[in-house]
Amino acid sequence: MIEFAKIALKDEIQTAAIYSNLSEKFSGSELSNKLSDLSKMESEHADFWSEFLNKRNIVTRARINEPFISFLTLIYRLLGIGLTLKILEIGERRAIRNYSYMLRSNLISQDEKEIINKILLDEISHEEEFEEYEGRYKFFVNKIATIFTQMSGGLVIVISASIGFSGIYNDPFMVGISGLIVGITGALNTIIGFYFFGRTQKQVNRGILERIRMACECVPQAYIQRIIKYMKRKDFNDEIARSIAEEAKNKKIIDRIIAEEEYGIREESLGNPLESALYAGLFNIIGTVLPLTPYFLGLPVSVSIPISVAITLLLLVIAGSLVAIAAELDIKKKVIELTISGLILSSLTFIIGKSTSILMNIIK
Numbered sequence: 001m002i003e004f005a006k007i008a009l010k011d012e013i014q015t016a017a018i019y020s021n022l023s024e025k026f027s028g029s030e031l032s033n034k035l036s037d038l039s040k041m042e043s044e045h046a047d048f049w050s051e052f053l054n055k056r057n058i059v060t061r062a063r064i065n066e067p068f069i070s071f072l073t074l075i076y077r078l079l080g081i082g083l084t085l086k087i088l089e090i091g092e093r094r095a096i097r098n099y100s101y102m103l104r105s106n107l108i109s110q111d112e113k114e115i116i117n118k119i120l121l122d123e124i125s126h127e128e129e130f131e132e133y134e135g136r137y138k139f140f141v142n143k144i145a146t147i148f149t150q151m152s153g154g155l156v157i158v159i160s161a162s163i164g165f166s167g168i169y170n171d172p173f174m175v176g177i178s179g180l181i182v183g184i185t186g187a188l189n190t191i192i193g194f195y196f197f198g199r200t201q202k203q204v205n206r207g208i209l210e211r212i213r214m215a216c217e218c219v220p221q222a223y224i225q226r227i228i229k230y231m232k233r234k235d236f237n238d239e240i241a242r243s244i245a246e247e248a249k250n251k252k253i254i255d256r257i258i259a260e261e262e263y264g265i266r267e268e269s270l271g272n273p274l275e276s277a278l279y280a281g282l283f284n285i286i287g288t289v290l291p292l293t294p295y296f297l298g299l300p301v302s303v304s305i306p307i308s309v310a311i312t313l314l315l316l317v318i319a320g321s322l323v324a325i326a327a328e329l330d331i332k333k334k335v336i337e338l339t340i341s342g343l344i345l346s347s348l349t350f351i352i353g354k355s356t357s358i359l360m361n362i363i364k
Contacts, residue, residue: 001107002058004098009049009060011095016042017064018088021073045119052112095123158183158288162295162308164352172304176295183288191281198273205265209255216255223254230261290315313339 019039026032053060099120103113162179169175216223224245231241248254259265291312294304320335 001102001105002053002056004102005049005052006058006060008095008098009046009053012042012046012049013064014069015088016040016046017069018073021069025073041122045122048115048119092123096120099123158186158291162292170301172295172299172301175301175304176292179292179295180288183292184285187281187284187288190284191277194280195273195277198271198276202271202273205263208263208265209259212258213255216258220249220254223258224249226262227254227257230257287315287319309343313343 016039019035019042023032023035023039026035050060099116102108102116103120108116158179162175165175165178169178227245227248228238228241231244232238236244248257256266291308293311294307295301297304299307316338317335320338321331324331324334
């Protein structure tokens with residue numbers, strides 16, 4: 001319990017400083033005021049934990065690590081508000097879990113539990129506020145997974161291809177050009193695939209929505225019974241289930257409930273297939289060009305390969321981290337997954353390329 005309190009104190013002090021710095025960054029906006037209020041609230045939480053430890057004769061020396069806070073603030077500014085809120089939300093959720101654990105403990109007084117309960121309510125309200133602001137930046141948050149997944153895909157493909165070609169060619173320029181051709185071909189294939197798949201999916205889903213909407217307008221009573229059935233499956237009693245169905249009829253949202261419950265379709269999620277395809281292709285090309293830079297600089301193949309691999313691994317770590325943040329996945333696992341798959345695929349294609357070169361020499 002003491003160790004947790006020390007961690008909580010450090011986290012609250014650090015979070016208050018980050019909120020304060022970000023508030024200055026967005027000075028003059030509504031978000032700045034929100035962040036300033038959050039900073040003050042986190043400082044109050046830190047005061048509680050400091051007093052909590054002092055009562056137990058624990059000397060605390062929690063201080064703000066200014067360089068670290070400045071570094072984090074810089075990173076958040078580079079990432080943009082969409083991903084920044086996602087990252088901050090992770091910390092709030094961790095705090096909610098930890099404070100909930102504290103409230104179930106018998107090692108703290110009732111007065112302390114009441115204060116921790118208030119802190120917990122504050123943290124939950126923070127999470128809710130983040131979700132509200134994230135809604136304004138949904139475009140970026142939703143696209144980031146596609147963008148960086150495609151970028152990492154391009155990275156893995158081009159590094160694998162270039163290393164494979166290096167087993168055949170000794171000319172770095174030839175390796176670079178060959179890898180570029182493979183990468184651009186893959187990017188074009190991605191654009192075409194994303195567009196036609198997205199367009200087909202959108203047409204199918206829109207057709208389903210229109211059919212449900214027309215049927216609901218003609219015979220709403222038939223679908224009311226379905227809504228009652230869905231609500232009962234969610235463990236609502238018969239009275240509440242019928243009340244929800246009747247409310248859906250009055251607000252004319254029967255079709256939306258049926259589409260979501262029965263087909264998992266939301267009209268706002270249909271998206272723009274061309275836009276998604278272009279984003280995927282653009283970042284696939286970026287992932288293609290960057291690892292090939294050493295080859296086009298005229299560096300020897302033996303030097304270009306490790307530099308190219310290092311660039312790829314760095315970009316995979318960045319891509320994996322951003323995808324994990326946007327999709328609310330475990331960052332460490334996602335980074336390890338991407339880097340290991342990249343290394344394995346690169347090694348296999350190098351072996352294939354080297355074997356091909358040896359076979360060609362034998363045939364000659």
